[in-house]
Amino acid sequence: QWRPAYAEGHDGMVHLFEWSWKSIAEECENFLGPHKFASVQVSPPNENRRVAGQWWERYQPISYNLDTRSGGRADFIDMVDRCNAVGVRIIVDAIINHMCGEDALSGTGTGGCQYNTDTLEFPCVPFSSGDFNDYRCGSQNGLINNYGDPNEVRNCRLVGLTDLDHSKSSTADKIAAYMNDLIDIGVAGFRVDAAKHMWPEETEILYGKLHDLPTGKGFPANTRPWIGQEVIDQGGEPIKKEEYVGMGAVTEFNYCFSLGNLRGSLAQLKTVADKPSNWGFLSNKDAFVFTNNHDNQRGHGGGGGGIVTFKSPHDLPYVTGMMMALPFGTKRIMSSYLFEDGDQGPPAAQPSTADPTAESCNNDWVCEHRWAGIRNIGMLGGAMRSEPDSYSNWWDNGSSQVSFSRGTGWFAVNSDAWAMEGGIQTGLAAGKYCDLAQSDLDSCDTFINVDASGMACVNIQAGQNVPMSYTIADARVGDF
């Protein structure tokens, strides 16, 4: 439940926010699989309330039928099969704390199911008033007003979203049935939305009801689904991320700020690998990490200064590189669309996925995962995965030039205002390797030469487009 069941040699979860199932299936086959990304976090696949022009309608469930603007059940199943076939797992954004907002009143969801938030009827699940938490909520208006009161945070309505009661086994069974349907289809895990708003002991019972991943879909026997719980703990509130580590990984929001604030002094991040607790971080195994997410990139939750997003196009690749190379956490890369305001929904046209050499997906899809410097980072991460998980050959200049190896990969970065030049220990066997930070393996034009003692001449100029150099044992293309 802490480490996802990734294919050998793959790493990195790409959040293809608001992509359709058809486009994701194509992206798995054309790009993500060949580039050895490990998984895709998909937008919530279950039926939701319609709210014109917004992205966040997806966070307001109406039923557990797989029917949204991303596609229907058949498309979803096809996507899971096609992605699994090329070594890319599907991670579902599971909205299980609540159903739709009380302001929805009554209507029809994206799949044609009815709802009524006055009587709390969701007949397609079915849920009715007995499945909801209001009787446990002590707040005057039924909403969460005070994050200092754990009872309110868990039992009252988050921004008016009708709150499910996980203490009732009949309610929990229906939620588990939804998640088990997805597991049986071949989904490898879940990002659990608003986990902070559910009681840890009740969610643990719920996760206990989940099936193992199906051996019939190629997973090893007795593999538990990965669980990545969204718990925003930036300090200063009584609810702690540590309450949730017993049953899965947990988001490490403060790492977004560390990565952003230290982008000019990357050497300091060594201690994140050495002793994450010095930073107040969860352990390597428990942490779910990212440079930015779909909320904090648009000021919606867990925000704050210094976060690196696609709006910092020079910095995002090397910050992402550092995150992927360090032995810390299960890593997620945000893949965004352009927006002017924080509520705006996705572009009308889907991303273009056909050309694997393209670094853009056009049609206002930013496709950070295809950018130079980032596009081969799953390959690097996959080669670096190792047990026990730690680095070797660490070198830094005390400022922002860093080099180290891990598993069968080697990584170097320079975000200083002066050049990084000279001999560096890579830990690799002698040979000529493709520099995957600069070039794709099948059309390589930038190389790293490693001598018999493992040393390479590194040359990363200040301010160069992608100020990184990295490679893996499998990218050896000849003799030195």
Ligand code: ARE
């Ligand atoms: C929308 C409207 C609301 C309306 C509501 C109901 O914006 O005005 O009342 O619908 O109709 C997303 C959007 C919300 C949206 C919601 C439902 O961000 O704007 O509401 O979907 O459509 C807290 C939670 C955390 C949550 C953040 C956003 O703890 O779990 O708020 N994040 C997840 C998702 C979001 C999603 C939801 C949960 C709901 O990632 O995308 O909301 O499913 C401090 C606290 C945090 C708190 C944060 C923000 O940092 O420590 O705990 O996060 O403030 O309040």
Ligand code: CA
């Ligand atoms: Ca709740």
